[in-house]
Amino acid sequence: MSFNIIRVARVIMNVTDLDKARDFYVNALGMVETEADDTHLYLRGLEEHVHHCLVLKKAEQPGVHAIGYKVYKERDLEALAALFEEKGLPVKWIEAGSQRAMGKILRVQDISGIPLEFFYEMETVERYLQRYDLYRGARIQRIDHVNCFVPDVQKAYDFYVNELGFRCSEYTATDDDQIWAAWLYRKPNVHDQAFMNGAGPRLHHIGLWVSDPMSIIHGCDVLASMGYTQAIERGPGRHGLSNAFFLYLRDPDGNRIEIYTGDYLTSDPDFKPIRWSLNDPRRQTFWGHQAPDSWFNEATPFLDIHTGEPVRLSEAVLEKHKPDILV
Amino acid sequence: MSFNIIRVARVIMNVTDLDKARDFYVNALGMVETEADDTHLYLRGLEEHVHHCLVLKKAEQPGVHAIGYKVYKERDLEALAALFEEKGLPVKWIEAGSQRAMGKILRVQDISGIPLEFFYEMETVERYLQRYDLYRGARIQRIDHVNCFVPDVQKAYDFYVNELGFRCSEYTATDDDQIWAAWLYRKPNVHDQAFMNGAGPRLHHIGLWVSDPMSIIHGCDVLASMGYTQAIERGPGRHGLSNAFFLYLRDPDGNRIEIYTGDYLTSDPDFKPIRWSLNDPRRQTFWGHQAPDSWFNEATPFLDIHTGEPVRLSEAVLEKHKPDILV
């Protein structure tokens, strides 16, 4: 039974203070607030015609409830449920309308324990792509990808590629050819989903798309003007892997956001995944800059889809170290 | 029998002087010359891993031999041949290796008489995406789309959407709701193939992708430095329809090229095509600029796949006029 996963389409994540989160995501990053209530903030990018791509939920502790993928049709949900059940993985149905703006949702936990969800229906709203008068800050256009620490990248890779139908654009390998990190996609750019070797599962970052590098430069300037210099963790810079121009931020709760633009089209079936050596100085930042320790060590826990408790972490199977960039 | 068309992937087009063409496409636009012989110039964009996206063929007269679409697998060719034969449309097989760098090709003429081809195999080459030291001029990254005049846009639309599986992102309608132009895609951005109402079939332009607006601004500066002010026909500007930042050029033989960046993701099945009124001043150029008469009137003929003679033109079924922008 086959299915068609379209793209990563939303993330539901805890924050401790909705007003602080609003100031960061709306005023500084330029996301659009579709609506809010006492415990939720629903945000979208400027080009998005759907209700939201990010749900921030007020809570005492950080945690990610689910990474949401849009599928083509309702029947894809059934096919996906059958797959996860067959693998003995947790499955939970959420009825249409029980979450704001959403149709029926299939929530599962993947082979690494990451809470995923699949849905085919979300309310649509006015797209602000050409409301340039409303552009502010970093001018976020849409969600692009998520990146997760998992203890066994090879296992996650096999599940996503062989079972879920993702394709690989680029990957990082150790000297003895073990996959240390992988960039996987359904929509044809570099990724919807990346995995990196580390204690996990944990959410490393949510990648948000902007239209050009100057939006990132201006975003930094606005962040600094508003007193958010502490939020800037890494970059701006050019990635070797993906070729994207990027910036990594930490939101007021420490959740990591990447602002991202300028990768490339991966639609061709004969496009061969690009291999990077773990210790290539241009892999992380094409210009040679090293990432800070926090970028390698800190991440957000996932929450169990049944209990709501943090998903238990496992140690990485490959040596978990900051790449050793010898020059 | 189903098939999977990936994207528009190459155009084969006549030019009268290969050296002049090289100066324009390589030195001014920054395309990469993969190889050349006495009668052909094979060009690709900086991010392309395939041998070429543009074949310029030395000839006495202008003309387009084919618009080439990449398909997923060899068997898609059979399925497509069956469809075209069933419709009584011209079909021709070109064996693998008989065209430089190409596997087996299915060449056909579509419902409007446009010569198309489908293939699943092209030689791959080194990708220059991160050879920034080789970037020059407008820094063309890849082919993005083609746009054709056809006499009956509704008929072309129906064939591409209902028979070939394209989807529509945006369209222009007359006051009485007839489709005057349509933007259709397989890869999920605004288009692979656009049709506009006009005497046809004729190729209006080939759209080439760049990564950001400053590549277009710099491209104009380089063109002017090299004496190509006459080549700049329209723009740079922002399209209303598609939101792309654009520039239209005429190559030394008068063939029209669009440099294009900054449209948006159209992957969602529930994305509703955007309707533009023919007389909306922001449709063509969001900033209100009108296109020159040449842009509405001039185009390149297509060549019959069997005879090589220009495909006979039919007059447009809708009134063929330059939109009347009242202010």
Add this chain to the structure above:
Amino acid sequence: MSFNIIRVARVIMNVTDLDKARDFYVNALGMVETEADDTHLYLRGLEEHVHHCLVLKKAEQPGVHAIGYKVYKERDLEALAALFEEKGLPVKWIEAGSQRAMGKILRVQDISGIPLEFFYEMETVERYLQRYDLYRGARIQRIDHVNCFVPDVQKAYDFYVNELGFRCSEYTATDDDQIWAAWLYRKPNVHDQAFMNGAGPRLHHIGLWVSDPMSIIHGCDVLASMGYTQAIERGPGRHGLSNAFFLYLRDPDGNRIEIYTGDYLTSDPDFKPIRWSLNDPRRQTFWGHQAPDSWFNEATPFLDIHTGEPVRLSEAVLEKHKPDILV
């Protein structure tokens, strides 16, 4: 008796509706509103530490009260008054404090009848250069220059260069070597003051500086979003003369504004003025675009410093035509 003119520093100009003007200059162009009363709007650019560079005055009819130059010291005003009196040109003193935020002002009419003023003192305010959170629209940084139609450019040139100590960066000459237009400066970029051959004196435009071309592109997008497509008269484009990236706008009263960036340093005493032929297609727009008729014909009247009535126009001494760009 010598004096030191620093730079063009403000313009006082009529508008018919202050709210419409505010929407255009503040919301769309991104100028900072320092203060306003029932009949005045005081605006400055983001980098300016002074109270204003543009005073918009509510009035029934368009008209420019004065082009204001900042001088080094109070005694420069005396020296300038002596010069204008010696030449038999109109002179008027305005006491410190009688205009909002201003010290003592010397107002005069120059050899072409243009109302100028000289001052050395204006209140200073907080500079918003690094308040990126307040940036909007075209992000105007500061006033850069003014451009005026005068009937006899040679006469104006001689007065500004020989009497007022301006230097010439570039000029346009007819085939028989008469000066058709001239770009003159005190601060060392291309100009504070330009003169073009035409019925005059009239103000052709006020040039406002931005920091980079993307501010102009974004400015166009914001203008279009807000319904100001009619305001965009010419550009964006690259000037041949000056090398600046530019955009010409008409404010709600038809006054012309240029958004301008990217000329060059003219500090060297041995920099030789650059001569452009009137009919060089790259002179106006380096990319070959022609300016519209309105750009050649329409301008704002100046007002007499004593009577407040429009200064009487004289016909141009050189043939006043739109350059004939033969291609």
Add this chain to the structure above:
Amino acid sequence: MSFNIIRVARVIMNVTDLDKARDFYVNALGMVETEADDTHLYLRGLEEHVHHCLVLKKAEQPGVHAIGYKVYKERDLEALAALFEEKGLPVKWIEAGSQRAMGKILRVQDISGIPLEFFYEMETVERYLQRYDLYRGARIQRIDHVNCFVPDVQKAYDFYVNELGFRCSEYTATDDDQIWAAWLYRKPNVHDQAFMNGAGPRLHHIGLWVSDPMSIIHGCDVLASMGYTQAIERGPGRHGLSNAFFLYLRDPDGNRIEIYTGDYLTSDPDFKPIRWSLNDPRRQTFWGHQAPDSWFNEATPFLDIHTGEPVRLSEAVLEKHKPDILV
């Protein structure tokens, strides 16, 4: 006796390998090679109408022969010689023609021991500002400033401001109000000459101007493509002090170059110097990034104008430490 210093206009500096230097400055940074001989490479920026702004001289050891200032007229040289002689500082005349492309030169050592020179005449050449077809790499437009470590910034400040007629745009002060660094100018942008507290005199960097931030981003990409990741020492980023967008590089001999754009106009006599606290995290990089230790410690020696030997260093009078950025 007064004089008029126009701007910093050239630097003469040793390199050990002219071919390596050419690859870095011409191919990667995009400077124009005006001419070269066996022991000299004469480079200029794209907008410069003069023969060079940088002379690289083949030598065994690093060292800076002189920082060159252009003056208004020949008689300014006499006035300057008188000043330096009166102060008991070293003075040396170099006859016109004895250095390539140069008129008469006055070479001196300033109050900190820095070798300066003053000249009013340099050969002019074709300006390449509008030869966009020749733009490459970081597209250097012109020399903008130099920055030097000196042991006593207050003493250097007093000499340049009170004796040489420089003005101060911005400065860094310790908590007890001692000047730790100062930005001084003759041409009206942020600086021609900066001084920082440190063992000196040593040349910290030469600042080269580009027209916009994207030239710096592209410059980084080109440097990385060519294998120069090691050359990128700090940035790109936005300075708090000066507001410039910047990048610091080390040339193949370790000499430091800053690529710089986007400061502001400082022409007004009433512009008040901006004070920054030494420990303000946004002072160095507006976005909060810290500079690496090398940036604080390493610099190029100056050479004595008479002996050619390295000028002896003195320790800094203020505590010489990397600012302590507490957050």
